[in-house]
Amino acid sequence: MSGAMEKRPLPGRPPAPRILGPVNGLGLWTLYVKEVRRFLNVYTQTLLAPMIVSLLFLAIFALALGGLRRQVGGIDYIHFLAPGLIMMTMMQNAFANTSSSIVIAKVQGNIVDVLMPPLSAAELTCGIAGGGLTRGVMVGLASGLAMWVFVPLRPHAPLLIVYYAVNASLMLALLGMAGGIWAEKFDHIAAVTNFVITPFSFLSGTFYSIERLPPGWQLAAHFNPFFYLIDGFRYGFIGRADSSLWLGALVVLGVNASLWLLVHRMFASGYRLKA
Amino acid sequence: MTARPAPLPRPLGPFNWRGVWALYRRDIVRFLRFAGESLAGPVMSSLMFLAVFELSIGGVEMLPGVPLGAFIAPGLVVFSMAHSAYENAAVPMLYDKMEGMIGDILSAPLRPGEIVLAYTLSGASNGLLSGVSVLLLMALFVDLAVPHPLVALAFGLCGAVLFALAGLIVGVWADRWDGYSAAQTFVVLPLGLLSGAFFTLDSLPEAARLAVQFNPTYYVVNGLRYGLVGAAEGSLWFGAALLVGLILALGALAWRMIATGYKIKS
Numbered sequence: 001m002s003g004a005m006e007k008r009p010l011p012g013r014p015p016a017p018r019i020l021g022p023v024n025g026l027g028l029w030t031l032y033v034k035e036v037r038r039f040l041n042v043y044t045q046t047l048l049a050p051m052i053v054s055l056l057f058l059a060i061f062a063l064a065l066g067g068l069r070r071q072v073g074g075i076d077y078i079h080f081l082a083p084g085l086i087m088m089t090m091m092q093n094a095f096a097n098t099s100s101s102i103v104i105a106k107v108q109g110n111i112v113d114v115l116m117p118p119l120s121a122a123e124l125t126c127g128i129a130g131g132g133l134t135r136g137v138m139v140g141l142a143s144g145l146a147m148w149v150f151v152p153l154r155p156h157a158p159l160l161i162v163y164y165a166v167n168a169s170l171m172l173a174l175l176g177m178a179g180g181i182w183a184e185k186f187d188h189i190a191a192v193t194n195f196v197i198t199p200f201s202f203l204s205g206t207f208y209s210i211e212r213l214p215p216g217w218q219l220a221a222h223f224n225p226f227f228y229l230i231d232g233f234r235y236g237f238i239g240r241a242d243s244s245l246w247l248g249a250l251v252v253l254g255v256n257a258s259l260w261l262l263v264h265r266m267f268a269s270g271y272r273l274k275a
Numbered sequence: 276m277t278a279r280p281a282p283l284p285r286p287l288g289p290f291n292w293r294g295v296w297a298l299y300r301r302d303i304v305r306f307l308r309f310a311g312e313s314l315a316g317p318v319m320s321s322l323m324f325l326a327v328f329e330l331s332i333g334g335v336e337m338l339p340g341v342p343l344g345a346f347i348a349p350g351l352v353v354f355s356m357a358h359s360a361y362e363n364a365a366v367p368m369l370y371d372k373m374e375g376m377i378g379d380i381l382s383a384p385l386r387p388g389e390i391v392l393a394y395t396l397s398g399a400s401n402g403l404l405s406g407v408s409v410l411l412l413m414a415l416f417v418d419l420a421v422p423h424p425l426v427a428l429a430f431g432l433c434g435a436v437l438f439a440l441a442g443l444i445v446g447v448w449a450d451r452w453d454g455y456s457a458a459q460t461f462v463v464l465p466l467g468l469l470s471g472a473f474f475t476l477d478s479l480p481e482a483a484r485l486a487v488q489f490n491p492t493y494y495v496v497n498g499l500r501y502g503l504v505g506a507a508e509g510s511l512w513f514g515a516a517l518l519v520g521l522i523l524a525l526g527a528l529a530w531r532m533i534a535t536g537y538k539i540k541s
Contacts, residue, residue: 044453049460056468063483064332064474190312194319202323208331 020118028123031114035131039097046093046135047142054089054143058082058150061207072209075238082151083234084206087168089143091201091226094136094172095179095193098128102180103189111273121267125177125260132173133166140165153237160245161236167252168229172197174259181266181273205230210242225255287384294385295393302367302397306404313401314408317355321409324351325416328473337475338506344417348410349500350472353434355409357467357492360402360435361442361459364394368446369455377539387534391443391526398439399432406431410503419503426511427502433518434495438463440525447532447539466492476508491521 020027039046062078070077105111114124147153155161175197183189204226210218221227228248235241241248267273287294306313328347337346371377380390413419421427445458470492476484487493494514501507533539 042453044460045456049456052460053464056465060468060473061331063479064328070332187312191315194315198319199323202327203330207327212330212333 024118024120024123027117027119028127031119031124031127032130035097035101035128036134038101038131039135046097047139050089050093050139051142051146054085055146055150057085058147073211073240075240078151079153079238080209080234081207082147082153083237084230086140086144086147087164087230087233088201088206090136090140090165090169091172091229092197093139094132094169095176095197097135098132098173098176099180099183099189099193100176101128101131102177103183103186106180106184106273107186115270115273121264124267125174125264128177129170129173129260129263132176133169136169136172137165140169155237156239157236160232163249164229164233164236164252167256168233171225171229171252171256171259174256174263177263178259178266181263181271184272200224200226205242225251228252291385291389294383295389298380298385298390298393299397299400302363302394303400305367306363306397306401313359314405317359317405318408318412321351321355322412325413338508341504341506342418345419345504346475346500347473348413348417348419349503350470350496351413352406352410352431352503353470353492353496353499354467354472356402356406356431356435357438357495358402358463359405360398360438361445361463362398363401364398364439364442365446365449365455365458366442367397368394368443369449369452372446372539373451381536381540387530390533391440391529394443394446395436395439395526395529398442399435402435402439403431406435420505421503422505423502425502427499429515430495430498430502430518433515433522434492434499437491437495437518437522437525440522440529443529444525444532447529447537450538466490470496471508472496491518494518 058078058081061081072080102111105114119127144153179189179192183192204224205221210221210227213221222243228243228251231241231243232245232248232252235245265271325344325347328343332343335343337343368377371380385393410419441463445455449455449458469487470490471487472492476487479487494517497507497509498511498514498518501511531537
C-alpha cells in the first residue's frame with residue numbers, strides 16, 4: 001500500500017505565527033518584570049543604601065550649626081529639606097536603574113535578548129522606563145517613610161506629590177535610557193552621572209531656596225527642569241513654591257514627552273544598538 | 276659530565292621586600308589605570324558638598340576665626356580619603372577571592388603580615404591620592420593656611436591606613452559584592468558623614484555628641500583640621516593615641532584572618 005507514504009494531515013490545526021495584536025502585552029510585562037527583579041535582587045544596594053544615604057544627609061543638615069533652628073521662608077529648614085532629599089534620591093536612582101541596565105546589557109552583549117523578541121520600540125521604551133520609574137518611586141517611598149520617623153511630613157497636596165514623583169522618576173529613567181544607549185563604555189555613563197546628574201540633582205534647589213542664589217543664577221534655575229521637579233514636589237508637602245506650579249507641571253510634562261520621543265527614536269533607528 | 280648543583284631556594288631574608296613591592300605596585304597600577312573615573316567621582320561630590328553648604332548656610336563662623344568653607348574642607352578631604360582607602364583595599368581582596376586569583380598570592384612566598392601590609396598600604400596610598408586631589412581642588416575655593424603640614428600628614432596617613440585595614444577585613448569577610456556594599460552603606464558612610472566633618476561638637480545635642488566621640492573618623496577630621504586650618508576641638512594627643520591603637524587592633528585582626536586562612540583557604 002502506498003497510503004502509508006502519503007502525507008496525512010496532522011491532527012488539529014497546523015502551527016501558525018502567534019498573533020500578538022496591537023500591543024504585545026505578555027512581552028511588555030515580561031520585560032518590565034525583568035527590570036524590576038533586576039534591582040529587587042540586590043535590594044541592599046538599590047533600596048536600603050539610598051534610604052540610608054538620604055537619612056545621613058538629613059542628619060548632617062539638621063545638626064550642622066543650628067540647622068534645627070534655621071528657617072527658610074517661615075518654614076523650619078528640616079521640613080524644607082526633607083522633600084528635597086526624597087526627590088534627589090528618587091532622581092538619582094531612577095537614572096541609575098535604566099542607565100546601568102542598558103550599559104551592562106550592551107557591554108555584555110545580551111542586549112540582543114531584548115532587541116530580538118517581537119517588541120516594538122514603544123514597548124521597549126515603556127518596559128525599561130517602567131522599571132526605572134518603579135525603582136524611583138519605591139526608593140522615594142522608602143526614604144520618605146524613614147524620614148517620617150524623625151520629621152513629621154504631612155502631605156499638603158497628595159495628588160501633586162504623586163504627579164511630581166511619577167514624572168521625576170520617569171524623566172530620569174528616560175534620561176538614563178538615552179544616556180545608556182549613547183554610552184559605549186562604563187566610563188561614559190559614569191561621566192554623565194558624575195558631571196551631569198549629580199550636580200544637577202544637588203544644585204537645583206534640594207538644599208536651599210533659589211532666593212539665595214545671585215539673580216543671574218535664579219533666572220538660570222528657571223530653565224532647569226530638575227528645579228521644577230524639586231520645587232513642585234516640595235510644594236506638595238509644605239504648600240510653598242519658588243515658581244508657578246502650572247508652569248512647572250507643563251514644563252515637566254513637555255520634557256517627558258520629548259524625552260519619550262527621543263528614546264523611542266533611538267530604539268526605532270537602532271542608534272548604537274544595532275550594527 | 277659534571278653534575279650541576281641543584282638549584283637553591285632563593286633566600287628571602289627576614290622580610291620579602293620584593294614580594295610586598297610587587298603586590299603593592301599591582302594595586303596602585305590598577306587604581307591609576309582608572310584614575311579618571313576613580314578620582315572624578317569623589318572630587319565632584321566634594322565640590323558639590325562645598326557648594327551646597329555655602330549656598331544653604333554660608334557666611335557664618337563655625338569655630339572662632341574659621342569660616343564655613345575652611346571648616347568643612349578638611350572633613351570633605353577625610354571623607355573622600357576614607358571612602359577611597361576602604362574601597363581600594365576591599366575591592367582588590369574581594370575580586371582576587373571571587374576570581375580565584377587569591378591562590379597566586381597565597382602560594383607566593385609571602386608571610387601573612389606581608390600580605391596584610393601590601394593590601395593595606397596600596398589601599399591607603401590610593402586613599403591619600405584621592406584626599407590630595409580633593410584638597411588641591413578645595414584650595415582653589417577655600418583659604419587654607421596649612422600651619423602644621425606634618426600634623427595634617429600624620430593624621431591623614433592614620434585615617435587612610437585605618438580605613439584601608441577596615442576595607443581589607445571586609446574584603447576577606449564578604450562572600451559577594453552584597454556584603455561589601457552592605458558594610459559600605461551601614462558602616463563606612465555613617466562613620467564618614469557623621470564625623471564632625473560638617474558640625475562642631477558644641478552644636479550637637481548631648482546624645483549625638485557622645486556618639487560622635489565614639490567615631491574614630493572624628494579624630495582624623497579634627498587632627499587634619501588642626502593641620503590645615505590651625506583650629507581643633509579637644510586634645511590631639513588623645514585622638515592620635517586612639518587612632519594608633521585602633522590601627523594596631525585592626526592590623527592584628529587582619530593578620531589573624533590571613534594567617535588562619537579565614538574564608539580564603541579551604
